[in-house]
Amino acid sequence: MTVKSLEQQFQERIDAGERIEAKDWMPEKYRKTHIRQISQHAHSEIVGMLPEGNWITRAPSLRRKVGLLAKVQDEAGHGLYLYSAAETLGISRDELFDQLHTGKAKYSSIFNYPTLSWADIGAIGWLVDGAAIINQVMLTRTSYGPYARAMVRICKEESFHQRQGYEIMLGLSQGSPEQKEMAQDALNRFWWPSLMMFGPRDEESPNTEQSVKWKIKRKTNDELRQEFVDITVPQAEILGLTIPDPDLKWNEERGHYDFGEIDWDEFWQVVKGNGPCNKERLGARVKAWDDGAWVREAAIAYSDRRSRSQGDEASRNQDVSAAI
Amino acid sequence: MKSNNLYQYLLLLGDHSMILGHRLSELCGHGPSLETDIALTNISLDLFGQVRSYFQYAAKLAGGDATENTIAYLRTERKYLSSTILEQENRDFAHVIVRQFLFDVYHRLLLEELQNSKDDQIAAIATKSLKEVKYHLRFSTSWMNRLGAGTEESNQRMQVALDYLLPMAHELVTASDIETAMKDEEIAPDLNVLAIEYWTQVKAVIQESNLKYPEFKDRVVRGKQGIHSEHMGRLLSEFQYMQRAYPNMQW
Ligand SMILES: [Fe+2]
Numbered sequence A: 001m002t003v004k005s006l007e008q009q010f011q012e013r014i015d016a017g018e019r020i021e022a023k024d025w026m027p028e029k030y031r032k033t034h035i036r037q038i039s040q041h042a043h044s045e046i047v048g049m050l051p052e053g054n055w056i057t058r059a060p061s062l063r064r065k066v067g068l069l070a071k072v073q074d075e076a077g078h079g080l081y082l083y084s085a086a087e088t089l090g091i092s093r094d095e096l097f098d099q100l101h102t103g104k105a106k107y108s109s110i111f112n113y114p115t116l117s118w119a120d121i122g123a124i125g126w127l128v129d130g131a132a133i134i135n136q137v138m139l140t141r142t143s144y145g146p147y148a149r150a151m152v153r154i155c156k157e158e159s160f161h162q163r164q165g166y167e168i169m170l171g172l173s174q175g176s177p178e179q180k181e182m183a184q185d186a187l188n189r190f191w192w193p194s195l196m197m198f199g200p201r202d203e204e205s206p207n208t209e210q211s212v213k214w215k216i217k218r219k220t221n222d223e224l225r226q227e228f229v230d231i232t233v234p235q236a237e238i239l240g241l242t243i244p245d246p247d248l249k250w251n252e253e254r255g256h257y258d259f260g261e262i263d264w265d266e267f268w269q270v271v272k273g274n275g276p277c278n279k280e281r282l283g284a285r286v287k288a289w290d291d292g293a294w295v296r297e298a299a300i301a302y303s304d305r306r307s308r309s310q311g312d313e314a315s316r317n318q319d320v321s322a323a324i
Numbered sequence B: 001m002k003s004n005n006l007y008q009y010l011l012l013l014g015d016h017s018m019i020l021g022h023r024l025s026e027l028c029g030h031g032p033s034l035e036t037d038i039a040l041t042n043i044s045l046d047l048f049g050q051v052r053s054y055f056q057y058a059a060k061l062a063g064g065d066a067t068e069n070t071i072a073y074l075r076t077e078r079k080y081l082s083s084t085i086l087e088q089e090n091r092d093f094a095h096v097i098v099r100q101f102l103f104d105v106y107h108r109l110l111l112e113e114l115q116n117s118k119d120d121q122i123a124a125i126a127t128k129s130l131k132e133v134k135y136h137l138r139f140s141t142s143w144m145n146r147l148g149a150g151t152e153e154s155n156q157r158m159q160v161a162l163d164y165l166l167p168m169a170h171e172l173v174t175a176s177d178i179e180t181a182m183k184d185e186e187i188a189p190d191l192n193v194l195a196i197e198y199w200t201q202v203k204a205v206i207q208e209s210n211l212k213y214p215e216f217k218d219r220v221v222r223g224k225q226g227i228h229s230e231h232m233g234r235l236l237s238e239f240q241y242m243q244r245a246y247p248n249m250q251w
């Protein structure tokens, strides 16, 4: 059987809506694209812990502190599922971390913006998790099985995060004048970066066509962005907050909201590493990893020694995975 | 008077969980691995769950406008009754683990006794929390073993942390006036008795972890009387920031 016919068969399976599993034959480019996308997604979960983590120690009440801790912990769990999904494609978690730490791998640019007030925690849950859900609901039907299944688990938690964030915003917008001002300011700062989360315009997104063919993506960046705007504008109205876009208005003919132009210069600046917090976010990840090196080494040395004395490889593996 | 002592005792119990829980919450997103990050956050979440139970009960006793949040956030430093060891900084993962272990041994022994407290609510909180704390102790003990006996570097780091933190641990098992009063009312256990079992267990784990029991072990510490180390003021200024900057608001 020639390679070409394998590729044809592969495409036929995808066209028929079949799931591709880790052991199945797949084109090298499909594998590489998935490693890139799943690991980018995993890195986004992990780096995404940092801006919200910035407010854990200053949460305004016990209930909010517990809610935020649990949320950020969920994101760590999402990172775990996604790294595991990426590992099914034949790459290790250490290699993936290395790509993140050396700047070779990307993560979502939204996390390069600073969190400056408690209201930012509400805005991130509402807008950022909200935008993530739109992307991820689509990905629950993606062609690669382990990725799609990870997404199903993750989506449930993301919608909880979105509701929690919206509830924080609702409380603030019905609160004191200072609280309302805080909420509006957070919306002002996070609105445009949230729209940027869907990536470049379709005509400037080279991966989209192939991704649609492989059902990695089932909708284009612009379609998803429109969906987000249409869902979010009425929510802002309920909050009594103003979306910072003078061009935003309902278009009866299209049945969608029209909205203003994204500042694409800023978008590319942040992607290239020149956003407000790129250095700090990556720096914090590298520091955690470097500071933890002796801990991980000790855990491996300890279980190696134990398994030598017990002569039992299985117990070593069990021990290392329990430890690290 | 009885209810004032009980109120103070609830603060003491809650403050122990809260100050340690806060220190652990600082680590969220910065752990040495994803799994340990998640585990430490879990412990922090358990501790804050306990804090809420204790302070909701305390708020009921206090009456008036008191809530779990006014109690947690709106005291001055001298009114926090946690042991000094708990506010110590996360200098490295060794300090995090040693601090956790020295607290967990005490915490488990305490909750086992508090299950039989004459105060039904404290007994109920203790029963629920004990399940969590048994897991915390398993976690911290396994890391004592692993890092104590892991590599030369990990052993040294653990010894440094132990030498620094263990001399503060005696405060956990030395009764303050409030705890003595509670013991007399059979609400709290006798810490003199608990201390014997505490040191036996602590020494056993230190030994099995290839670590040395520090020679010096009686630093002067008075956290339970509200006289804290200099770390506490900074911890509280961060912890209380929102409640202080925006008084009387709902979040
Ligand atoms: Fe997530």
Ligand SMILES: [Fe+2]
Binding pocket: A075, A129, A157, A158, A161
């Ligand atoms: Fe989320």
